[in-house]
Structures are given as C-alpha cells and as structure tokens.
Amino acid sequence: MSADAPVERRVAPSRRFGRAAVVTVLAATVAFLILPVAYTFVGSFAARMTGVVPEGFVTLENWRVVLGLADTIGSQRSMGWTTLVALPGGLAVQVPAELAFSVALALGGVAINLVVGVPIAYAVARYDFRGKEWVDAFSVLPLVPGVVLGVAFLRAYPDLSATSFGLVVGYSLLKAPFMVMAVRSEFESMDLRRIEESARSLGASWPRTFLTVVVPQARSGILAGAVVCWTLAAAEFNFSYIVYAKGTQPLALFLQRHISNSAFPKAAAAVSLFFCIVVAVTVALQRLGNRGFDAIGGD
Amino acid sequence: MSAAGRLADAVVPAWLFAPVTERDRERRRILALCLPFAALAAVAGVYPLAEVARISVSTATYESVGFTLSAYETLVTDPYYRGVAVNTLWFAAATTVTAVGLAVPIAHALEAYDLPGEDLLVTLVSFPISLPGIVAAFMVLVLVGNTGLLTSVVAAFSTAGPLDLAFGTTTSGLFLAYLYSMIPRATLILRGAYAEVDARPAEAAQSLGATPLQTFRYVTLPAIRPAITGALVLTFRTALAIFGTLLVIQSLVVWTLQISRELGPGYNLRVAGAMAVAYFAFAFAFTALALRYTDAEVGL
Numbered sequence: 172m173s174a175d176a177p178v179e180r181r182v183a184p185s186r187r188f189g190r191a192a193v194v195t196v197l198a199a200t201v202a203f204l205i206l207p208v209a210y211t212f213v214g215s216f217a218a219r220m221t222g223v224v225p226e227g228f229v230t231l232e233n234w235r236v237v238l239g240l241a242d243t244i245g246s247q248r249s250m251g252w253t254t255l256v257a258l259p260g261g262l263a264v265q266v267p268a269e270l271a272f273s274v275a276l277a278l279g280g281v282a283i284n285l286v287v288g289v290p291i292a293y294a295v296a297r298y299d300f301r302g303k304e305w306v307d308a309f310s311v312l313p314l315v316p317g318v319v320l321g322v323a324f325l326r327a328y329p330d331l332s333a334t335s336f337g338l339v340v341g342y343s344l345l346k347a348p349f350m351v352m353a354v355r356s357e358f359e360s361m362d363l364r365r366i367e368e369s370a371r372s373l374g375a376s377w378p379r380t381f382l383t384v385v386v387p388q389a390r391s392g393i394l395a396g397a398v399v400c401w402t403l404a405a406a407e408f409n410f411s412y413i414v415y416a417k418g419t420q421p422l423a424l425f426l427q428r429h430i431s432n433s434a435f436p437k438a439a440a441a442v443s444l445f446f447c448i449v450v451a452v453t454v455a456l457q458r459l460g461n462r463g464f465d466a467i468g469g470d
Numbered sequence: 471m472s473a474a475g476r477l478a479d480a481v482v483p484a485w486l487f488a489p490v491t492e493r494d495r496e497r498r499r500i501l502a503l504c505l506p507f508a509a510l511a512a513v514a515g516v517y518p519l520a521e522v523a524r525i526s527v528s529t530a531t532y533e534s535v536g537f538t539l540s541a542y543e544t545l546v547t548d549p550y551y552r553g554v555a556v557n558t559l560w561f562a563a564a565t566t567v568t569a570v571g572l573a574v575p576i577a578h579a580l581e582a583y584d585l586p587g588e589d590l591l592v593t594l595v596s597f598p599i600s601l602p603g604i605v606a607a608f609m610v611l612v613l614v615g616n617t618g619l620l621t622s623v624v625a626a627f628s629t630a631g632p633l634d635l636a637f638g639t640t641t642s643g644l645f646l647a648y649l650y651s652m653i654p655r656a657t658l659i660l661r662g663a664y665a666e667v668d669a670r671p672a673e674a675a676q677s678l679g680a681t682p683l684q685t686f687r688y689v690t691l692p693a694i695r696p697a698i699t700g701a702l703v704l705t706f707r708t709a710l711a712i713f714g715t716l717l718v719i720q721s722l723v724v725w726t727l728q729i730s731r732e733l734g735p736g737y738n739l740r741v742a743g744a745m746a747v748a749y750f751a752f753a754f755a756f757t758a759l760a761l762r763y764t765d766a767e768v769g770l
C-alpha cells in the first residue's frame with residue numbers, strides 16, 4: 172500500500188464475517204438434510220406423533236407392522252414372508268418378501284453391471300482409440316431417466332417389462348454408469364500397461380491376463396462399484412413405478428405405499444428400515460476406502 | 471476383388487478374425503471390451519427407445535402403423551402441455567441455481583477450512599444421495615408438513631395453528647424436496663473440483679492483503695468455474711428426471727409426472743411416447759450443447 176493513500180483501517184466485512192457465514196450455510200444445510208432423518212428414526216419407535224415431541228415411547232409395534240410380524244389389513248398391509256430355505260423337519264428360513272425380492276433384483280442388476288461395466292471401463296482407461304470420448308461419455312452419463320426408460324420398456328417388451336427379468340435389465344442399464352465410474356477410477360490409479368506387459372511377457376494370453384491379473388487387482392474398485400450399484404438399484408423407484416404391474420413389490424414401491432397411506436410412525440418405520448440399509452452400505456463402502464457415493468445423477 | 475468381396479471386407483474387416491499386427495489385435499480387444507456394454511445399451515436402451523419413437527408417430531393407438539405427427543402436434547399446440555413444459559423448465563432451473571449456489575459455500579467449507587469432525591460432515595452431506603425421491607419428499611413433510619417438526623415448533627410459539635403454518639405439500643415444499651435431492655449431488659461434484667485446486671495462489675493472495683472475498687472472487691472462483699458449470703449441467707439433468715418426489719408432493723405438474731399420468735386412466739401411449747421422445751431429445755441436446763459450448767467440466 173503506498174504511503175500517500177489513506178490507510179484503510181476498517182476490517183473488510185468478508186474477513187470478519189466471511190468464514191462464519193460460510194460455516195453457517197454448511198451447518199444449516201446439514202441440519203436440513205439430517206434433522207428429518209433423525210426425527211424419523213426416533214419417531215418410528217413412538218406410538219403417536221402429533222406435537223413437537225412424539226408420544227408413547229418405546230414401542231416396536233411400527234417396526235413389527237412394517238416387517239410383517241403383526242397382522243395388518245388393506246393398504247396398511249405390509250411385507251409378507253416367504254420361505255427362503257426349507258430345512259428338513261418342518262423348519263424353514265423365512266425372510267420378508269419385499270426385502271428379499273429387492274435384494275435379489277438388485278443383485279441381478281449388479282451381476283449384469285459387472286459383465287458390461289468392468290470391460291468398458293478397462294477399454295477407456297487402458298487404450299486410446301477413435302471415438303473414445305464418445306464411449307466415455309455414453310458409459311458414464313445416465314442418458315435415459317427411469318420414467319422414460321419405463322415407458323420404453325412398456326412399449327418394447329410388454330410381456331417382459333413387468334417381470335423380474337425386465338426389472339433386472341432396466342436396473343442394470345440405469346445404474347451402469349456408477350459401476351463404470353467406480354471401476355474406471357480404480358483402473359486409472361493402476362499402471363495398467365506395466366501390469367499387462369509383465370503378465371504377457373510371462374506367457375499369459377491376453378484374455379487370461381485381463382481375467383486373472385488385471386481384474387483381481389482392481390477388486391476394491393469393482394467391489395465399491397457393486398455396492399453403490401446395489402444400493403441405487405434397491406432404491407430405484409421411477410422405473411419400477413412405471414413398469415411394475417403385480418406381485419411382490421420392489422422395496423421402493425413398498426416405501427411409497429407406506430409414505431402415501433400409513434400413519435406417520437409406521438411410514439417412519441418403513442423409511443427407517445431403508446436408512447438402516449443405506450447406513451450399512453455406507454459403512455461397508457468406507458471400509459473399502461471409498462469416500463462415499465461417486466454419483467453424478469442417479470434419479 | 472468383387473463388389474461383394476469389398477462389401478464383406480468393409481462390414482467385417484480382416485483384422486477382426488485374422489489379426490496380423492499388434493495394432494489389429496488391440497483394435498479387436500477394444501471391440502471385445504466394449505461389446506457387452508453395447509449389447510446392453512442396444513437391448514435395454516436403443517431398441518425400446520426406437521419402439522417408443524415409432525409408436526409416438528403411429529396412427530393407431532396400440533400398433534405401430536402409418537405415420538402422423540398428431541401426438542407431437544398436441545404437445546406443441548395444447549396450452550396444457552406447454553404449461554407443463556414451462557413448469558418443468560423454470561422449476562428445474564430455479565432449483566438448480568439454488569442448489570449449486572448453496573453447494574459452493576458447502577464445498578468451500580468442507581475443503582478449504584479445517585473444521586472439527588469434517589469426515590462426519592462429509593458423510594452427512596453425502597448421505598441423501600442414496601435416498602430415492604419419495605424419501606426426500608417424506609423428509610420435507612417430516613420437517614414442514616402438517617405434523618412436521620418445524621411446523622409444530624413454530625406453532626408452539628405463535629398464535630397460528632399448525633395447518634396455517636405447514637407448507638410441505640405446497641410448491642415451496644416441493645422446492646425444498648428438490649433441494650434435498652440436489653444439494654448433496656452438486657456438493658459432491660464441487661468438492662471433487664476443490665480438492666484439485668492448488669491452495670498456494672489463494673494463500674499468496676491472502677498474504678498480499680486480499681480480503682477473503684477478493685481471494686475467492688479473483689483466485690478461487692476462476693479455478694472452479696468449469697466445475698460450477700459442470701455441476702449446473704448435471705444438477706439440471708437431475709432436476710428434470712425427478713419423479714418420485716412429485717408423487718408424494720403433487721403441487722406442480724411437470725413433464726415426468728405428466729408422462730406417468732398419460733399411462734393412467736385413458737392409457738394414452740402415443741402421447742406418453744411423444745413426451746418420452748421429447749424429453750430424451752431435449753436432455754441429450756442440452757447435455758451435448760452444454761459440454762460443447764461451455765467450459766463445463768464433467769469429470770469425477
């Protein structure tokens with residue numbers, strides 16, 4: 172600052188309040204995002220929620236209804252239980268139908284994602300070729316939203332669309348970008364050319380190199396992608412809603428039925444059940460060293 | 471070589487089955503690696519979308535016959551559909567600008583400051599990404615619905631009843647529900663960009679006497695501008711695709727909700743198909759143009 176200019180003694184407002192304002196925005200947003208989650212979870216153990224403080228603690232009745240352990244009727248009808256494994260001697264392992272159904276559907280979607288996502292991620296990470304940017308963009312951007320894909324499936328595969336197979340194929344296309352992203356970033360952190368050349372120079376064929384050397388080394392990225400895809404597929408609503416016709420409902424439709432029809436504590440229990448799944452998956456992801464969902468536009 | 475031979479050569483090049491050079495083998499590998507994805511995209515994406523495009527110009531309701539643009543004509547001329555389109559666009563634009571506007575300070579706080587419990591904060595802000603739209607809408611009802619937490623708290627301190635204060639099922643409530651889904655996604659993109667920004671120029675500017683605001687305006691902002699544009703593009707696409715939220719809070723009819731209504735009573739598959747095609751074309755053109763003509767950076 173030159174000597175003849177009047178010295179500014181006033182502290183700039185952004186120096187005094189800037190940091191506080193930015194942190195306030197963060198704190199307010201975290202509160203907006205997390206307060207209802209906590210309130211819902213607490214409320215799921217209450218008998219009534221009419222005032223500020225839920226009443227009638229602690230009851231597990233809502234959870235029992237949602238999990239199908241209590242008798243329910245009509246739109247309040249909750250998960251049925253199906254036999255997963257019948258053991259000799261009349262014993263059977265029973266699981267909640269919607270939960271098991273969604274778990275299986277999402278696993279099917281993940282299986283397809285692995286087959287289509289890992290190779291294309293490798294192609295983009297390892298090789299240079301004409302049209303690479305296009306392949307990259309197409310494999311990473313979710314191009315078709317769930318509602319549009321649902322309409323397309325209804326028209327193109329009217330007999331298949333409402334079946335489990337239709338749902339699995341739809342999920343796998345909708346969630347493929349997340350698998351490609353997770354696996355590609357893992358591949359990009361590896362020295363692929365060196366790995367490939369060492370294995371080849373030791374006599375392994377190229378397919379064998381890819382399957383037994385490259386893919387196992389990228390397992391943490393592949394696992395992270397699988398977990399993310401699984402969660403997003405289990406929670407997929409838009410496509411399922413358009414395509415679903417009858418039978419066991421996917422989890423997201425089960426949630427919607429409770430949100431639209433049930434009393435608040437029961438809807439809270441249904442949503443909390445889903446929170447528990449997401450938290451379990453997030454913990455699993457952090458164990459894998461992933462910072463969270465690398466999601467850019469999952470709807 | 472005969473014409474048929476040349477044609478076969480053009481369709482099935484020699485390197486596919488009898489590769490000679492390493493370059494040929496590499497091309498074959500790239501093709502093999504991309505093939506599974508291409509197959510899924512063709513079966514689950516291209517073919518169904520083509521069928522929808524076909525039925526949308528059909529003259530019959532359930533069969534793809536003839537050619538007419540009447541469904542598209544309805545979309546363009548019917549004031550109702552024009553209203554739905556306007557609703558969709560302004561609402562998505564308004565929520566996108568708000569979400570990204572909030573995500574910039576959030577990403578700044580998480581990446582540029584040393585806050586206590588930062589890992590926990592990151593986890594909490596990222597958590598809603600995995601929640602479907604119906605749950606986002608439920609969360610807003612939990613806060614400001616008729617028996618919502620904030621509604622009850624404010625009602626306890628005011629003379630107005632909770633039903634006068636609640637706005638969960640209004641357009642404002644829907645706005646909040648959109649933000650609930652979009653802020654975490656926008657933050658994720660911007661945090662990635664912040665992590666790559668070199669901190670030294672900002673420190674130099676500060677030590678040379680620039681205020682925090684000036685530092686942000688002239689040093690940090692230019693560095694993250696491509697990421698902000700990218701976040702705007704992707705968040706806008708997310709906003710257009712939102713559907714489940716609207717089933718819970720039906721205060722505004724937007725494009726996706728209208729598509730599902732066309733499939734309800736009356737089952738107007740042709741108009742639903744035309745709307746799906748229009749949506750796809752718009753989203754595709756928007757993304758392609760935005761990535762081509764702006765400095766948007768869409769990489770994670």
